[in-house]
Structure formats: C-alpha cells, structure tokens
Amino acid sequence: MSSLHFVHINCGGRITTVNDTTYEADYDQAGPSTFYRSTNWAFSSTGIFLSDDRPDDILVLNNGQVSVDGDEEELYTNARLAPSSLTYYAFCLANATYTVNLHFAEIQFTDDQTYSSLGRRIFDVYIQGKQELKDFNIEEEAGGAGIPIVKKFTVNVSDGTLEIHFRWAGKGTTSMPERSIYGPLISAISVLDPGYKPPSKSGGRISTATMAGIVAGATSATLLIVGIFWWNCCYKLDDEVSGVLFGDEFQNGMELRKFSLVQIAKMTNNFNGEKLGKGGFGVVYKGYLRDSDTYVAVKRISKASKQGIKEYASEVKIISQLRHKNLVKLIGQCHEKGELILVYELMANSSLDSYLFKGKTLLTWEVRFKIVQDLASALFYLHEEGDHCVLHRDIKASNIMLDSSFNAKLGDFGLARLVDHEKASQTTHLAGTLGYLAPECVSSGKASKESDVYSFGVVALEIACGRRSIESKYEESQVPLVAWVWDSYGSQRLLDVADPKLSMNFDAKQMECLLMIGLWCVHPDQHFRPSIRQTIQVLNFEAPWPKLPSTRPTATYNAQITSEIQTSEPCFSDMSIMVPR
Template identity: 70%
Template sequence: MKQNKDLFKFFFWWKRKENEQDVLGFDVSFGDEFGNGMGPRKFSYNELAKATNNFADDEKLGEGGFGAVYKGVLRDSSTNVAVKRISRSSKQGIKEYASEVKIISRLRHKNLVKLIGWCHEKELLLAYEFLLHGSLDFHLFKGRSLLPWEIRYKIVQGLASALLYLHEEGDFCVLHRDIKANNIMLDSAFNAKLGDFGLARLVDHGKGSQTTLLAGTMGYIAPECHRKGKASKESDVYSFGVVTLEIACGRRSIEPTFDEQEVSLVDWVWEAYRNEMLLGVADKKLSADFNAKEMECLLHVGLWCVHPSPSMRPSIRQAIQVLNFEAMLPNLKCKVPIPNYDIPSTFVIKTSEPSSLSITLPR
C-alpha cells in the first residue's frame, strides 16, 4: 500500500463452495498509520491460523451473529490475542469488518479494545488484544463471578470515559450504535474496554447524528431510533444508560420470563423511582454490600440517560460530572413523560443477514 493514500480498493475471494469462488469488492478508507507501522498491522492468514491452532474448537471464546472469536498466541512475540473470524455466510459481517478496520484503527484510548491487526487474505479476520476477564455480560448475567460494587462503579466510569472520547475528543465524532454488556470487555484489573465497532459510524462534530438503517440490540436501542433510524450521541447515551442500570440492578434490559411489570428494566426502575423505592432495585446478589450514595447516583444517572426524549438526556460529559460527584444529581420527574412520537408496536427482527434492519437479540 502506498504512503499518503487514504483510499484504496481491495478485492477478496470468498469461498462459498469447495470448488467455487465469488469475488466481493468493497472500498475501505484507511489512514496513513497502516503504511507506516503506527497502527494495526496486516497479518497473513497463516499467521493467525497458527496462532489459534487452526481455529481449534477448544480455543473458541464465543460466537456471535457474524462469526466466532478464538484465543490465540502470536508466534513472533508470544502475545495473546483474540481473533474474530467473520462467518463465510455473512454479508453483513463483511460490512462490519470494513467498518471495524476503518474506524477502530484511528482510535487510541485506554477504555477501548485495541485492534492489533487484520487480514483479508483468505478469510476476513480481526486480531484484538486479549482481555483476561472476558465480557461484562459473563460476569453480570452468567455467574462467572460476582463483581463487587467498587469494580462495578469503576466499570461505569471507564465506559463513560470511552464514550466521551468517541463523542467529543477525537477528530471525528464516532457513534458506536451497539453499546451493551456483551461489547464491554474487562482486562486483568477489571478495567472496562468498549469493543465491537462493526456498527459504528463517523460523523462530523457539527452534525452529531446520522440517519441510517435501524441497528443495534433489542433492549438497548433508543426509542427514537425505532421511528427514524437516526443514530446520534443521544442514542449512544441511551444505550449507556441501559448498561448503567444493568450494572446497578444485576439483570438484563429485557427479561421475558419475569412478571409483566418487571420485563423491561427501564420501566421497572422508573416505577421504583416514582414510588420512592429506588434502592430496592439494587442487585440482590450484592447483599446490600454497596455504597448507598454511589448506588443512588448510578441509578439516577441511568434514568437520566434513558429518558424517552433525546433532548432531555445529558451529554456524556454531564453524566460524568455527576458520576464523579462534581455536579448535583439530576432533577428527575416522578413520572417519565411519554415522548411525542409514535413507536411501532411491531417490526421485523433478523439476527443474521438483515436486508433492511441490523438488529440483534441480547445473548
């Protein structure tokens, strides 16, 4: 690749049948760091195959709608990595690969998962830093461990710091569009690192929003996105608020098997606030072993961020000021107002190969 050239085309031969190949071509804009060694490196297929023992099943860390993730060790540096292998059948996965490489390669922040390298030689592969404690989802909902309160509060602050960087501190505003517990990874010290930028979009700071196809994960999507599919800083803040409430309450945003009044986490917490029983929603697994002032703060910030009207939500900077006790708790109304737009009662959900929607179900 030539230096000082932002745009280039690459073509990838995608094997669909044993003796048949189709050509898929797409454009991806990369910064100069790909040519001068400052950013992620290009791997050969053989390097990443060897690192993962040829993508052995016992190295698999997990699997999503667009492919599986494997633990690997780079032979030349003994570095542990997590290798995402895009599914051969996923055209949406190909788009996510392009978005991921284009966007995350430009980002540098301690609370973002670091992209180590990429490969589109025989398959679409992405290599990330390996994070010892896996995803927040595993700890909160799958019993991998009981996260103590101090760590939970630190995770929220770390996630907020990452979002501030994406929204306000870079050359472009980055809309993540898929903030959820499963995309928040934890390092050896349980520091939060936001990952999976497959649905992310770059927008100009002055614009701050983008009309696009509905994308994200059910339970985390802001209500205004259902009507217009308009991603914005405010819709990212909504998703952040949902995760904040999940961390405080120790349950998923949607629990279909719960009693009707408790299925939606957001509605359940709003009702507790209205009845002046807010601390009653705190995660019972903590056995009341938490700082009550911090718990109250976390729940207030969570509700502030999930306000149904985008204009009533805080910026992520305002949320951070409250979380750091540099500003007063928000003045929330006892009953959340109904937004002044209609939300469709039904819509199509597809978990793979979406043609008009990019929505996934929480796992």
C-alpha cells in the same frame, strides 16, 4: 434429461455435504412475488411482511443456539422464510414412491428469558396437495428453540413432479421480538427414492484412447471452473474489501499489522484451538502471537454474514484510528483468499454480561462502579475527543470487555459510524441491539450521540440492578427494567432495585447516583438526555443530580416513519440486528 431419483436442498444456505449427501445451494433473494428455478427444482415465494423495512427472507443463525454433532449443523445455520406462502417443486423425477425429509429448527426465537422467547411460529405443510401438518410449531414439536427436528413422509410421484407447500395461516405471533417475525420456515429438504439402485457399470467397453481423451477434457474443464470459482470467491472478495477500506475518506494513518493467512493459522492451530465466542459475525478463537509472546483474540468473520465486509471494514477503518485505555485494541487484520479476520488484544475476564447475567462470579460494587466510569470515559473519547465523532451504535453488556484487573474496555465497532462533530447524527437503517436502542432509533433509524447515551443508560441500570433490560420471569410490572426502576423512583423506593446479590454491600450514595444517571440517560425524549460530559460530572459528584419527573414520560414518534417495533416501549432482547443497507 434422464429421470432423477433424489433431490437435496439446503434451504437458505450454500452447498454442503452431510453424511456423504450433497445438498444444493439455495440462497436466492426472494421478493413479494418470486419464482426461482434451479436445474431440477424450483421455489416460489409470495407475500409481503408487515414491515416495509423487513430484511430479506434468508435467515442466518446469529446466536449459535443450534448444536448438532458432525456436519449436520450446516443444514440448520440458515433457513428460508416466507411471509405467506412458500412452495418447493422437484422436476424430472422418476415415477416412484419417495421418502421426503423436511428439516426444521427454530433459530429466530430463543429459550432464554428475553423477549424473543415469547414468539410462536405456526404454519401448515402440504405435500402433493395433501395437508400433512396442521398448525405446525417447530419449537413445540422439537422441544425447544434451536433443536433440529426432521419430519418424514412417504409420497408417491406419478407425473414426474413433487410439490411441497408451506403456508402461513395467520396464527401465532407477528411482532416478537420485533415486527414481521412470522411465516413458514424450512432449513433443508431431502427427497429420496429408497428403492432406486444405480445401474451397473457392465456394458460396452470404451477404448483406452477415448477414455484418456474424456479424462483429459474433464480435468481441464474442472480446473477452469475451479479457477473461476477461486477467483470470484477469493481475489474478487479481496478487491472488494480493499475498495471499501481504501476507497473513501477515512484512510490516513492506518497502522494496523497485516497478517497472512498462514500466520493466522499458526496462531489458532489452524482454527482448531480454543473458541472464545460465536455469533452471527462468525467465531472468535484464542490465538498465540509468538513474536511478542502474547495471547490474542482472533475473530474470523463468517462467510454467511451478509454484512461481513462492511462490518469488517468499519472495524478496520474506525477502531484502528482510536487509542484509548478503555477501548479494546485492534492489533491487526487479514483479508486473504476469501477470509476476513481481525486480531485483538485478549481480554482475560471476558465480557460484562457473563458476570451480570450468567453467574460467572459476583462483581463487587467497587468493581461495578469503576466499570461504569470506564465506559463513560470511552464514550466521551468517542464523542468529543477525536477529529470525528464516532457513534458506536451497539453499546451493550456483551460488548464491554474486562481485562485481568477488571478494567472495562468497549469493543465491537462493526456498526460504528463516523460523523462530523457539528452534525453528530446520521440517518441509517435500524441497527443495534433490541433492548438498548433508543426510541427515536426504532422509529426513525437516526443514530446520534443521544442514542449512544441511551444505550449507556440501559447498561448503567443493568449494572446497578444485576439483571437484563427485560426479564420475563418477573411479574408484569417488573419485566421492563427501565419502567420498573422509574416506578420505584416515583415511589421514593429507588434503592429497592439494587442487585440483591450484593446483599446491601454497596455505597448507598453511589448506588442512588448511578440509578439517577441511568434514568436520566434513558429519558424517552432525546432532548432531555445529558451529554456524556454531563454524565461524567454527575458520576464524579462534580455536578448536582438531575431532577426527573416522578412518572416516566411517554415517548413520541415521527408518524411518517415506519418502525419495525410498534410499542412505545422498545422491544428488549439479546439479539443484534442489522437491516441491510
């Protein structure tokens, strides 16, 4: 192989072209001790994260916090992590002086008021054995989370090999927003010889016949490769999706409309229309369904989403069977040519969190109380009224949608699971959103009706208090919402926690009732939580209020189960997590 003068790697991501420079794909899954070699570069990763259940070491952006002009965003959508040591090698380089650009963006921590904003990642960087960065903190250097920064170095290569070593030195945080969030992180690497000039094209001529043969052969080979790639990425994926959708027990009665990709493109102006939302799952677009003269929400699942197929299949299999006024209606689906797309009814007033936490407009007390009743009605239908019990597993304010009349509808069934009514629980890997997870889910991974009720209780308290389940801007005793409300209850000052933005314009009896229900539902011991039926009875003043201890009980855990979260208080943030099964 002739000597090379450049190497460009999209660490943790797929092949992409940025400003006419092609970055090679780098999405191999690394383990405790891994050496992976590509054509002219390699990486080694060593170490074990503190948690046995830690997800793989490729981080996929799931909150849309990075915003970069042009195609550069592709470099920061993914990143490679390592628990201890991560080293990249470039081989067969010409001996020369190179410019090395290391691309970083902190996409695991945030700049908001959630628990994940408290994390600090610190590591060292060595190039050719020389320490170039000591105690490097991406967020601090860039001026915030989600902000890209490029560190440039001039490096001499004398033996054809370049070594870039990222080493965690045991500094920074290790358990914020959850256990095993630490270690070096790199988004992309670019190595270029600035003095290199491609050889001129002058020289011996190639005959016309020879050139024609070369072109024909190259064209045939290219078409063959493209054909194989197309089949693998498109038709193979379609077969896999079909197998997941139709290969198990819950397939009868699927009446969803099947859209073609051409129809989806027309709905969304070829995906150039208004974006309603963005996250790790992909992007939601506003679409127009011409044959029914209605606007819809079109969710395009990201190809980088590791759980994309399973979550897509879960939505299609489960929500397509459900019919209830307080559930977001799934209209249709499309899985064609590698695309996974879901079409929902459009909810005119977006999600509940945009009103409670983002200052969209003030929701009156009457609207808030009705939203809680709507959510309870949806959960009762899921738990009690169907042929199977449906565990939602991700009840939170951002998954509660509001229609034009502010009626609440529960959406996003990507993590939902079906269980028999008699069983009513399922042991899985940890899934859900930190801050809404019941303590027993964190410790054991077991989802149940009771864990859904816990999440409902957190939302009820957020609606009453007008703040997130954790707010670091408050004094220490008020940071966790649940603990603060329970302390106020024990001090017989329960109404003091009511949302001050309401300016006391609420029904005091309803407010106290809702706060008591919220505390009842978030009881640390799942055996003392109410069923959703009991919750509705109290909410409608058809049953007496619960009698709760003045001091919040302490949660107990199964010591045989390794949890990703160490404290008895669940770690609160707005980050959805899904540990691969």
